[in-house]
Amino acid sequence: MFRFKFPIILLASWLIPCASAQIRINFDREQRIWNIGNRSIHAVFQLTPEGRFEFRSLTNPQTGDAWVAPADRPVSPIRLQVGTQMIDAETSFRLVGQAARSIDRRGYRQLIVLDDTSGLGRIRLELEVYQNQPALRYSVRFQNRQGSEVKVTLADMLPWSFDDRSQSFQTFRVNQWVDGGRRGNFEPLTDPLSPDGAPVELVSGAHGQHCAWLVLRDGGNRGVFAGWEFDGRADISVRHNGEQGAVDLSGVVQELNHPLPPNEEFRVPPAFIGLFAGDWDDASYATQRFAEAAIAAPADDANFPYVIWDSWKYQQNIDERTLRHNAEIAAGLGVEVFVVDLGWARHIGDWHPDPRKLPSGLRALSDYVHDLGMKFGLHIPFAEASAQSPVLRQNPGWTSSESYGYFEAESLCLSHQPVREWVTSEIVRMIDDYGVDWILQDGENMVKHCTKRTHTHDPGDSNYSNAVDGLNAVVEAARRERPHVVWENCEDGGNMMTYNMVRNYATSIAADDSGPMTTRQAVYGVTYPFPPRYSDRYMGEELLDRYITRSYMFGGPWIFMTRFPLFRQEDLELAASEIEIYKSIRGRIRSGRVFHLTGRPSETGIDALQSYHEATDTSVVMAFRAEAAPRQRIFRLRGLKPDQTYTVRFQEDRRLLVLTGRQIMREGVRVVFPTMWSAEIVYVEPVPSPDEP
Secondary structure, three states: OOOOOOOOOOOOOEEEEOOOOEEEEEEEOOOOEEEEEOOOOEEEEEEOOOOOEEEEEEEOOOOOOEEEOOOOOOOOOOOEEEOOEEEOOOOOEEEEEEEEEEEOOOEEEEEEEEEEOOOOEEEEEEEEEEOOOOEEEEEEEEEEOOOOOEEEEEEEOOOOEEEOOOOOEEEEEEEOEEOOOOOEEOOEEEEEEOOEOOOEEEEEOOOOOEOOEEEEEEOOOEEEEEEEOOOOOEEEEEEEEOOOOEEEEEEEEOOOOEEEOOOOEEEEEEEEEEEEEOOHHHHHHHHHHHHHHHHOOOOOOOOOOOEEEEHHHHOOOOOHHHHHHHHHHHHHHOOOEEEEOOOOEEEOOEEEEOOOOOOOOHHHHHHHHHHOOOEEEEEEOOOEEOOOOHHHHHOHHHEOOOOOOHHHOEEEOOOOHHHHHHHHHHHHHHHHHHOOOEEEEEEOOOOOOOOOOOOOOOOOOHHHHHHHHHHHHHHHHHHHHOOOOEEEEEEOOOOOOOHHHHHHOOEEEOOOOOOHHHHHHHHHHHOOOOOHHHOEEEEOOOOOOHHHHHHOOOOOOEEEOOOHHHOOHHHHHHHHHHHHHHHHHHHHHHHOEEEEOOOOOOOOOEEEEEEEEOOOOEEEEEEEEOOOOOOEEEEOOOOOOOOOEEEEEEOOOOOEEEEEHHHHHHOOEEEEOOOOOEEEEEEEEEOOOOOOO
């Protein structure tokens, strides 16, 4: 039987005072209306006299901007199909109970429990708000109350409709890194929304086309943004039905066929929806602030994002002597994490060190790295296994029905219970046996396709099961057991960019090892949906200049994927000095607000990204001149305080400017690029007032 884990609260009004904001959760028992919100967002829902649970409005209390449900049809955050029956805005419910409580990360959760009057099942709806965050996070669970198994065949993560207010609309979305960058490298995509109902569509998740983020903006620059926490494939659409005066969103899980025994629960993947005003950078910042506040995996080290070395430049031709030599040089340069990439194990899936390459063992290397003052990282494509590995020789049926050819290995079906249990235990064992601090998770499509009838998942439910009961279950279990380990996502080089990835990993690769221009293009796009730390970069060049090194500085961890013994002395010296610069700015960029000052980087243009750090009122601009571009450009920075006086200095240029924020934003700052393929860093810092010590 379903039981509440905290007392039911049925109050006419509940006001929760907080340190920096107020969160209000109010339940009107007579009208059966819920109000939940903070100073940035206010959501209203009602259980109508007919028993329908309906969405009423999302409002910004500070501006009064409101996105309301269409007048002529009901809208609900609940939309799923169980067998042949839809449970949605037309369903009649009975209120079982409702409660509210504080949750982690300065949030509050409203729980509403409903039984559908046909007796099919019970809905548990959770609505969450967080201090100062302009978004509502929500989650729907369905409990089977029948005496026999049922199947959930549709789950909508974005079941929203809004009155169009006779407005026109634009949409904004971003590609993932698709097919090695050939079909997608985080290109921002802007499209008008036609009032004839033609959809703008996305396919998100592992091996999908788009990041799990969508923005909708009207002609008055008022908008909504949405993100969803699902690593499997999902079909997302937004339509403007001008005749009905409505904008409709939908986000359904692909190929869902989830069996649900009596009394068990199915969870629709959580999602969030929020409000913003302004341009796409404003939508980006609102999303990123919310993700960091409410969802993102902790990265509490003040030195994060790290400088990292990775062995992949050697491919799989690594050995103990080579790795120790690189570790010595890396430590001297200021590298903080030393990662051994693919090739250390006897076989993929046989997660024991190859004695020919590592005769002293992997723990001896890990101890050596730790003695040098670095953390030790390991590349683990745990959803793959070679046919020669003991696990597949003993359990040949553990493979998924579709193999993705990761370095000639077979693909494992993580949603098959014995596979999941074995993989989890192996990850924990590797962490303990090898002294692992950092896991580089890799593989080809981490959400496998499997239709085997011999596995513990339903053959028609591979997408959901391999995401939720497979990949997510493995990572979450390993993180619970060994919480000190930091996880990096490298799903096919940046092809699982979802907010569930954000929840489980401290960072993610953007565009694999692909060169300065491709990397900057990727970072340009990634930093719309995701906080900057989710755009780490692999630098493979071994003949360095400042254009190259600085192309890899903006974002999350900076990863040298190089052979340090082949560096010239001047390259080692440049690397050391550039690492020092990176460490001086990384914290501000991680916590800063990103402004895309130019269009997407190109081989014939000048491009720049700005990070504004509100706590220190400082900015850092990374600017680049590629081939055949002008020698200088004026950049109008954003986010500064108009009446504050700032100094403007440059990493290369010897000029020192003193300007007001208004001058910097209106008239701009001239940046000089003396040669093609050059880079400049601009620093903007407030001048202390005479009253400050």
